[in-house]
Amino acid sequence: MTHAAAATHLITPVSRRVMNLATFVSQAAARLPDRPALIVDDTVTTWAQLDHRIQALALVLQDAGLGKGDRILTHASNCREQIEIMLACFRIGAVWVPTNFRITPEEAEYLAQSAGVCAFTCHVDFPDHARLATTLPGLKLVASLGGPGTPQAPGIDVLIDARIARGGVSHSAQRVDYDDPCWFFFTSGTTGKPKAAVLTHGQMAFVINNHLCDLMPGTTWRDASLVVAPLSHGAGIHYLTQVARGAATIFSTQPRFSPEAAWEAIARHRISNFFTVPTILKLMVEHESVDRHDHSSLRYIIYAGAPMYRADQQTALRKLGPVLVQYFGLGEVTGNITVLPPDEHHEDDGAMPHLGTCGHARTGIEISIQDADGKPLPPGEQGEICVCGPAVFAGYYNNPEANRKAFRNGWFRTGDLGRLDAQGYLTITGRESDMYISGGSNIYPREIEEKILTCGLIKEVCVLGVPDPKWGEIGVMVGVLRDDAEWNPDAFQAWLDGNVARYKHPRQIFIWPELPKSGYGKITKKIIYQELLKRGSLTTQA
Known part of the structure; x- marks a missing residue:
C-alpha cells in the first residue's frame, strides 16, 4: 500500500456540514441591527427587520408543509419579497427555483415540471403565471409577492404579519451539508431547452467568498450596492455577497430600466459597486446623464454574461475611471472562471498588456484548453475551455444525458472556445455552437x-x-x-x-x-x- 493510499485508508468519512446560507442575514442582523439592509423604492428595511421577516416567512413555509429538499418556484421581477422568499427557502433547507420574469406561462410550466417543484410564489403582476396552481397537479401557490395578494394566496406581508401575531417567530435554520441543493439556476436555454444547474450550500459559500476575494476586495458594511439586473440570476449571486458583508442593497421596482435613475441613485446612496451585463453598462455610459451625476463613490463595476467589446470598454473607462472588473463564467460555474481586475483595465491599448483577454483564473479554479478528445493544448492554441474547482456545480437536475456531455475526466466542459497565453490569461474566441x-x-x-x-x-x-x-x-x-x-x-x-x-x-x-x-x-x-x-x-x- 502506498503512503497516499494508507493515509486515505485512515480517514473516516464524516458528514460535511456547512453553514446554511440564510445565516448570513442573522449574522449581519447581530452585528448591524439598525443598518439598512435593503432600500427598495426609498423604503428602508434594516438588517434586524429583514432577519425577523425571513424567520417568520420560514415558519409560514413550514406551516404550509414545506421543508428540506422541496423545490419552490418563484416568478417575479425584482422586489423585496423575491429576496425574502429566496432566503426563507434557504433557511428551511428548501431549493429556490427562480424564473426569468419575462418568460411565458407555458415556459414557466416547463421549468416547474422539469425541476419537480411542489410549490411556488408568484408576483401579483403575473396572474396568468399564477394559474399554474390550477393546471399542474400537486403544485400549490403558497404566497403572492406584492400587495395584499389574493384569497387563494395572501401576500407575504399578510402572511408574515399573521405569523408574528401568533407569536414565537424564532426559527432555527435547517441543518445542511455541503452537497445539499439550495438553488436551481436555469441556463438561458439559447440552444435547446433550459436545464436546471444544481447549486449547493457548500459550493455557493465558496462562490461568495471567491466573489469577495477576486471581484470586490475590501467590501464591508460601509459599502452600498445597486441592482440593475434580474435577481433571479447573476444579480442574485452578487446580492448574496453584499449580505455576507452586511452592505446595503438598493434597487427600484420600476418596470423599465432608466440610466438617469441609476446614476441618480448612485450619487444619492454613494453606491460603491454593482453587477451588470455589457449591454446595460454601455447604455448607462452613453447616456448624457452620466455627466450630470456624481459617481465618484464607485469602486467596482462588475460586468459579465457576455464579452465586452473593446470600444465599449474604452468609453466606460473614459467616463468612469479604473473601476471595471470583468469576469467570465457560466451559471454552471456560478461566474467563477476568470477575472480581469481594475488595475488591468486601461483606456490606452498600449498600457493594457492583456488586451482582448477576459483575465486569469479565479482563486481555486483551474482552466484547461482541450481538443475534441480531451487532450490539453499548449498556450496559444484554440480549443474548448474546460474548468475544475469548488465553484463547479453539482450537475443538472434529473438530466443524466446532459451531465454525461458536460463532464469529461472531472473537467466541466463550457462549450466556449478560447486559448490561454503563457501567463495564463484567457481569450474567448467564441462559442463552439456559434462557429x-x-x-x-x-x-x-x-x-x-x-x-x-x-x-x-x-x-x-x-x-x-x-x-x-x-x-x-x-x-x-x-x-x-x-x-x-x-x-x-x-x-x-x-x-x-x-x-x-x-x-x-x-x-x-x-x-x-x-x-x-x-x-x-x-x-x-x-x-x-x-x-x-x-x-x-x-x-x-x-
Missing part, C-alpha cells in the same frame, strides 16, 4: 464583430451563420448605427475589403434601429436568427 463553416472554412463570428466595431459607424453588431445551398453556410450581419452615423453600404463594403479577410465577409448586411435582447440583456444569435426569419430577411435557405 459556422462557409466553403470549408471555419469562421468565428466574435472575431468579425470585434473588428466591425472599430470602423466607427456601428455601436452594436451580431454576426451569425445561416444555411446556404452553395457555401453550406454564409455570414449575416445585423448592426445598429452610432447616433451620429450615416449608413453608406458601398463605403462599409470598402472598409470590409481593407480590414477583414474576404472569406469572412458577411454576405448579407442589415441595419436595424436596435437589436433584440434576451431577458438578461444579452444579444444572442438565436434571438437575432428568429427575428431575421420573422422579418423574411434571409434570402438563402438550405
Whole structure:
C-alpha cells in the first residue's frame, strides 16, 4: 500500500456540514441591527427587520408543509419579497427555483415540471403565471409577492404579519451539508431547452467568498450596492455577497430600466459597486446623464454574461475611471472562471498588456484548453475551455444525458472556445455552437464583430451563420448605427475589403434601429436568427 493510499485508508468519512446560507442575514442582523439592509423604492428595511421577516416567512413555509429538499418556484421581477422568499427557502433547507420574469406561462410550466417543484410564489403582476396552481397537479401557490395578494394566496406581508401575531417567530435554520441543493439556476436555454444547474450550500459559500476575494476586495458594511439586473440570476449571486458583508442593497421596482435613475441613485446612496451585463453598462455610459451625476463613490463595476467589446470598454473607462472588473463564467460555474481586475483595465491599448483577454483564473479554479478528445493544448492554441474547482456545480437536475456531455475526466466542459497565453490569461474566441463553416472554412463570428466595431459607424453588431445551398453556410450581419452615423453600404463594403479577410465577409448586411435582447440583456444569435426569419430577411435557405 502506498503512503497516499494508507493515509486515505485512515480517514473516516464524516458528514460535511456547512453553514446554511440564510445565516448570513442573522449574522449581519447581530452585528448591524439598525443598518439598512435593503432600500427598495426609498423604503428602508434594516438588517434586524429583514432577519425577523425571513424567520417568520420560514415558519409560514413550514406551516404550509414545506421543508428540506422541496423545490419552490418563484416568478417575479425584482422586489423585496423575491429576496425574502429566496432566503426563507434557504433557511428551511428548501431549493429556490427562480424564473426569468419575462418568460411565458407555458415556459414557466416547463421549468416547474422539469425541476419537480411542489410549490411556488408568484408576483401579483403575473396572474396568468399564477394559474399554474390550477393546471399542474400537486403544485400549490403558497404566497403572492406584492400587495395584499389574493384569497387563494395572501401576500407575504399578510402572511408574515399573521405569523408574528401568533407569536414565537424564532426559527432555527435547517441543518445542511455541503452537497445539499439550495438553488436551481436555469441556463438561458439559447440552444435547446433550459436545464436546471444544481447549486449547493457548500459550493455557493465558496462562490461568495471567491466573489469577495477576486471581484470586490475590501467590501464591508460601509459599502452600498445597486441592482440593475434580474435577481433571479447573476444579480442574485452578487446580492448574496453584499449580505455576507452586511452592505446595503438598493434597487427600484420600476418596470423599465432608466440610466438617469441609476446614476441618480448612485450619487444619492454613494453606491460603491454593482453587477451588470455589457449591454446595460454601455447604455448607462452613453447616456448624457452620466455627466450630470456624481459617481465618484464607485469602486467596482462588475460586468459579465457576455464579452465586452473593446470600444465599449474604452468609453466606460473614459467616463468612469479604473473601476471595471470583468469576469467570465457560466451559471454552471456560478461566474467563477476568470477575472480581469481594475488595475488591468486601461483606456490606452498600449498600457493594457492583456488586451482582448477576459483575465486569469479565479482563486481555486483551474482552466484547461482541450481538443475534441480531451487532450490539453499548449498556450496559444484554440480549443474548448474546460474548468475544475469548488465553484463547479453539482450537475443538472434529473438530466443524466446532459451531465454525461458536460463532464469529461472531472473537467466541466463550457462549450466556449478560447486559448490561454503563457501567463495564463484567457481569450474567448467564441462559442463552439456559434462557429459556422462557409466553403470549408471555419469562421468565428466574435472575431468579425470585434473588428466591425472599430470602423466607427456601428455601436452594436451580431454576426451569425445561416444555411446556404452553395457555401453550406454564409455570414449575416445585423448592426445598429452610432447616433451620429450615416449608413453608406458601398463605403462599409470598402472598409470590409481593407480590414477583414474576404472569406469572412458577411454576405448579407442589415441595419436595424436596435437589436433584440434576451431577458438578461444579452444579444444572442438565436434571438437575432428568429427575428431575421420573422422579418423574411434571409434570402438563402438550405
